[in-house]
Amino acid sequence: MTEMTARPRPCFTTIRALYGELTEAERRVADYILSDPGQVAVSSIHDVARASGTGPATVGRLCTKLGYAGFPKLKVAVAVEVYQTPDRDGIDVAANDRDSDVIRKVFTLAEQSLRDTSAWIPATDVVRCAEILLAARRTEIYAVGGLSIAMAHVFQHRLMVAGVPCAIVAGGEQQETLAAGLLGAGDVAIGISKSGVTARVLGALETAAAAGARTIGLSSSPGSPLSQITDLTLVASAAGDPGWSHPPASHVSMHALVDAVYVIMLRRRYLEE
Template identity: 30%
Template sequence: MTLDTIRSCYSEMFQAEKKVADYILKHPEEVVELNIAELAKRSETSDATVIRMCRHVGYSGFYQMKISLASELLGKQKKDVQSEQGSLKEFFDKVSRDIREAAEKMDQDIVKRCVNLLAEAETVYLIAWGNTGEIAADFAHRLTRLGIKSFVSDVPEYAIRSVGLSGKRDVMVAISHSGEAIHVIQALRLAREIGMETILITDTRQSDAAREAGYVLCTES
C-alpha cells in the first residue's frame, strides 16, 4: 500500500523528501487532486524533490504514485460506477478545459456516448505524451477513484505494446492537440484493428488521429 510504503521508507529519506512524505501522509485525499507543482508548493519543496521522494518509495514518478494512492483510497470508499456517470461527464469537461477551456465546443451527444463507453469498459487505456501526458495521468487516477480500471504510461513503446494485449471490452482514450502525434496515431490504428472502441480528444477534426478514432471530441469551433 502506498501510505504504508512511504512510512516504511521514511527513515531513509533526506530531510526535504520527508517534508513531501509528511504532507502526503497528513493529506492523502488532497494529494490525489494536486499536480506536482501544487504538492511541491504546499510541502515547501520543489518539483525535483517530489519526484525524488516518489522514486525513493519505488515509483517511476509522481503521477504513478498518485494513481496508486488513489487506488488505495478507493479501497476505503467504493463508489457505484453507474451512479457516477455525472462525474465522468464532469471529467470530460475538465479535460477539455485543460486543453483549451472549451467544453461548450464539444458535441454533447458524443460526450454522452463516450461517458457510457467508459462506464462499461473493462479497462480504459490513456494514450498521450508530452504536454498532454499530465492530463492523461490525471484522467487515469480519477477513473480509478470511480472504480474504473485504467492504464497509462509515459513510455510510448510500452503503452503501445500494452494496447496490443487489450481486448474488445476495453476502451482507448487518446489525447493530442494536433492529432498528428505519431505514437498516438499508431496506438489508435492498433486499437481499431483489435476492435476496441476509441475516443480522441483533440483541437482539430482534420488530422490523421481523428481519421483513426471512433469518436472525436474536438475543442475547435
C-alpha cells in the same frame, strides 16, 4: 446534432482548426472572413464571393465544411463573434505587458476557450464517451509530451474515482504498441494529442482498434488524423496565439471536457441506479 448551448458554433476557431483541410479557393474566403468579419456580417453571399475573388458556390461549400447550414447561419456566427470576441491585442501576451496585464490575458484566453468549446462540442459526444468508458472492462491512455501526459493523469484520476480501471501507457513506442495489442473486445484505448497528429498516439490507437478495442481521442484539432481513426474524438478549443507551441490556458478547455465526462459518469453510476 445537439449542442451543449444555443450559441452558434464559434466561426473563427472553426476556420483556424480546419484551415489545413480547405481548398485554395475556400482559404481565400476564410482569409477574408478572418480579416474583415464586421463587413462579412452585413454582406450577402455574392458580396463575400466578389471580395474574396471566388464564387457563391465556393462560399457555400466553405459554410458546409465549417458546419453551418448555409451562409445566413455563418453570418449569425460571425456577428456573434464580432460582438463577443476581444481584439487580438487584448488577449495576446506582449513583451511589454505589465504582470497584471499578463494575468488578465491568460484568464481571458481561458474564458474564451471554454466558451468556444461549450458551443463547439455536441452534448451527445460527451454522453457517448462517458457511456463507452463506463462499459469498459479495461482502459488505457496513450499520450506523448508534457501537457498531454499531465492531461492523461487528470483523466486517469477521474476514471478511477468513477470506478473505471485505467492505466497510462507512455514508456516509448515499442511498449505502447505491445500494450495496445493486448487490448481486446470490451477494452477502451484513449489517445491524447493536442495536434491530433502525434505518430506514437495514432499508432497505438490503430493497434488497439485492430485488436478489437474501442478508441477515444482527446484533441484540439477537429478533422485531424486522430479524429479520423477513433470511434469518438472530443475536441476542445484552444484560443490563443498560434505562434505559441503551448498557448497559455490551452489545456483549460480540455480539462473541462474531461470533467464533463467524469460528472456524466458519476451520474450514470451512482445517481441513476
